[in-house]
Amino acid sequence: MKKHLNLITLLLFSFSALQAQSWDWGGPIDPLQTKFKVVQYRLDLEILPNEQSIRGSNTIVFEAKEKLDTLRLQLIDEYEVEKVLMDGKEVEFFHQNDVLDILPIDCTCNEVEVFYGGKTPIAQNPPWKGGFTWEKDQLDNHWMGLSSQGEGAKIFMPALDHPSSEPSEGVELRFTVPKPYFVAANGRLISEKSEGDQSIYHWVTDYPINNYNVNFTVGIFHGEEKWFESSSGQQIPMMVYVLQENKAKAPVLLSVLEESASTHEKYFGPYPFPEDKIAVVETPYLGMEHQTINAYGNNFQFVPLGDTQYDWLLHHELGHEWFGNKISVGDWADMWIHEGLTAYGDWLFYWEHGGEDAYFEKVTAESRHIPHDRPVVSRPNSTEKEAYHPEIYSKGAMVIHSLRGILGDEVFFPMLKGFVADERFGYQNRVDTRDFTEFVKNYAERDLDAFFDFYLYSTQLPELVIKKKGKKGWAISLKGIDFTLPVEVKTEAGVQKIELGEKSVMVKAIEEPEVDPKAWLMLNRK
Incomplete structure (x- = not known):
């Protein structure tokens, strides 16, 4: 009998593969990259499934307070940069060691267009060891997924590839694929058109977005959709994209997604991206949070919980829309804010639908896997590799669970919603651990410094x-x-x-x- 592995077990199984990743990101930001901010990315790619390659361009719209001698971006060396344009003119550039240095011309330009292409890096153990996953579905159609949390956006586009950088005005994504393939991506589908034997899909989001959350999946999909009634009173498009062979499972998947969204809204507040959509797309790997288009590869393993159906993978990745996508850290040292709070949201599904006993059984089961080997918060200026370990999930969630026990539900639950709703922390703003702990202390009117210091920064237990x-x-x-x-x-x-x-x-x-x-x-x- 195949076992249904939980999140922590899967993480533990996958950590050996993590150590072999070729690329990393985060750490101290390059001084040259502190001189400008990215306003928007406009990615225009042709995806070539037969060749497992991409080609096209990325336009980086930026702002700088002074003239730049060098505009430094990241792009892996596996791609060849064909040319770089500013103000319609070719400019000089240097591409080596996964760094793309562009020498701006003497103009008032605030954007640069990079033309590039090549074979894509292949994911070895997605999403933990990411890249492109090129598969075939059961009908022998191409099926491509992209995962890049551990590697950053540089594995698919030139970017200012640091967690502290998000395009403040979002991204435009235009993809050209052979017919009859579809591309599911972030934001809203603005247009779909046909040119000969190709289809072109144009997606747009105006929300700030993490680099690794920019995403696209290629396949021949069946779509189901409905309107989601948000707790804000707004109607939000909700949709699922599944392979044709799984068409019959789409209505149930849509229902499970709706239940998860409603549960998250109850405890975290209204869905953060109402102008776009709530969506999942079936992927040839387990899953990953990608803003408004979460990757789903859990094989429709729904389990009954109370009067509803639960899919741990779907629920967890959807929780990242609040913690990870809206509330984003600028230093991977604080990644537990993404993963610990989202993992705690998984436990709240048990509380909401299974009751008190189911909740405490879940907490006890997950807490047994905590080795207490590494602090939840890593050293400042950590890379993704340094900061990513199982305890940011399990112990991070236990810290939140402990807070609930200390503060009581009448303070704890409004505090959670208050943190998500606070304009100082969402969207274009980056947060760190101190932002969270200070907010909790001020909201609860309680000195919790010793508690946070002990459980977040040490491996000791009382x-x-x-x-x-x-x-x-x-x-x-x-x-x-x-x-x-x-x-x-x-x-x-x-x-x-x-x-x-x-x-x-x-x-x-x-x-x-x-x-x-x-x-x-x-x-x-x-």
């Missing part, structure tokens, strides 16, 4: 110590911390919340008290 004192006394303490935590203690008299720390607290009980019975906190329970 050691729970319970000692018998007399006939009806128990001394309870948490060793290894210099602060206190509110902890539930259950005795025959009921449950009370006690501030526990290094100093022992006496509790009267006939039987040994049960400390933190619902496992709100990560403790060493020797």
Whole structure:
């Protein structure tokens, strides 16, 4: 019987492959790239499935406060740059070591067009070891997917390839493919036209977008769509694209997507990209968050939960529309904000549809896989490789779960929505761990510095110590911390919340008290 692997198990299986990635991104930003900002990308590509190659151009619209001597972009050496235009004139450029240096002409130009092409890098273990995945469906049609979270946009287009950079006015995407193929991509489909034996698809999004979230998938798809009634009151197009062989499964997939979107909205607030769409496309690899067009390759493994159907992969990637796509970090050191908060959203689906018991069973099961080997927050200016590890998911989610236990639902849930809704943190703005922790502290009106420092920046756990004192006394303490935590203690008299720390607290009980019975906190329970 095939096992349904959960997210953490899959991550653990895939980390050996991660170490072999050829490309990385993030780290300290190149000083030359601090001199300009990208306003928009206009990508125009012909996709050639038979050759497993692409060719075309990318226009980079930028703004700079002073004249640039060098406009530095990233583009992998596997592609050949044919020419670079500014103001309609060819300009000098140098392309080596995955860096494209352009020497601007003396003009007031604010855009540059790069013509390039070549064989695409092949993904070895997508999405963890990304690139292009070229497959054939069961009807022997071409089927292409792209994944680039670990590599950045430079594996498919010239870009200012750093997590701190997002085009403030979004992207225009124009793709030419052989008939009868379709290209699913970010944003809204503006036009579809035919030229001879080719089709041209024009997609546009005006929202800022992470480089690795710019995405396109090629295949012969069956589409199903409906209007989603957002909690904002707005109607949003919702659609799924599946292979022709899976046409009969599309209505159920659409229903599962709708349930996941409604659940996320309940806890995180309105869907962040209402002017575009909510959509998934079937891909020849497991999945990945791509703004408004999430990759879905989980083989329709829906499982019953309460009165609804659940697909962990679909729900997780959709959660990134809030954390990762709207709320984006500028330094991969803080990647746990993307993954930990989204993973916690997975647990909330259990709370919403399975009830309290299902939620706490899920929390307990996931927490068992946490090795506590690496801090959740990596060093400043981390690369994606350095920052990406399983604990940003599992321990990151447990930090959020612990916050819920400490603050209580009446504070916790409005706080989550408040963070997502705060204009200081969304869309074109980058966030870091301090932004989140300061917001929580101010919202809750509570000093949580010691809690955050301990659980986010160290690998230690408080050691729970319970000692018998007399006939009806128990001394309870948490060793290894210099602060206190509110902890539930259950005795025959009921449950009370006690501030526990290094100093022992006496509790009267006939039987040994049960400390933190619902496992709100990560403790060493020797």
